Amino acid sequence: MILRQLFICIVALGLCYPVTAQWGAERGPNGVAEGTVLSPVMDPEGDAMAVLGAAPPLLDIDTLDVRYSATDLNFSMTFFNSILPPSSGSLDALVGVIEFDVDQDMLTGIPSLQNAFSPPFAMLGSGIEYVIDLFSEVAQPGFVNITDMNGLLQGTIPVTYTDNSISGAIPLSLLGNDDGLVDFAGVIGTVTQPTDAMEVVGTSIAVPEPGSFAMLLILLCGVVNLRRK
């Protein structure tokens, strides 16, 4: 918990970049910033930074993909490096937060930690209501906590770590029974320092329903049969 708070303080203070931050960005209707990017969101390679001068690895985000079904919000974050779960006990383990603005309104919720870390320090139109707490896996191997903007625990979900990714599914019931259409952000690092953040805010997309695939196949088969006749 102490490490988590230290990490968040470092990110929130924006120690990793000069204090020439430019807060405020173009806003669309209802105060929502324009220019969110539909999932999956790509992040540049090589933009990870040693914020506190700690030794590598500098965990470097590759992509963050967020998709919703009728029941869940599925997420997958990939990296250019190999990662380890916090429960490994390694100081090089992946920690940080993935943040969700479930009503897509920056005027509700709390400011995104991503804004304080990732240039151009613009308020990217995210007022965060829920967070995946990647730190929490240290005490419960294979599981992470979902918390609200006040840090209150909403539930715990299983996650899957591979050599270069973490993924999982959050029941929408843990996100205030949201419809799954959310804006998302994220900032990550190792236990010793934040290293990378998404550069833009993403917007989730729907997972195609199995029924629509089946319908498409039926239609395609119908077209093929008609052509054969």
Ligand SMILES: [Ca+2]
């Ligand atoms: Ca990156």
Ligand SMILES: [Ca+2]
């Ligand atoms: Ca919000």
Ligand SMILES: [Ca+2]
């Ligand atoms: Ca929503």
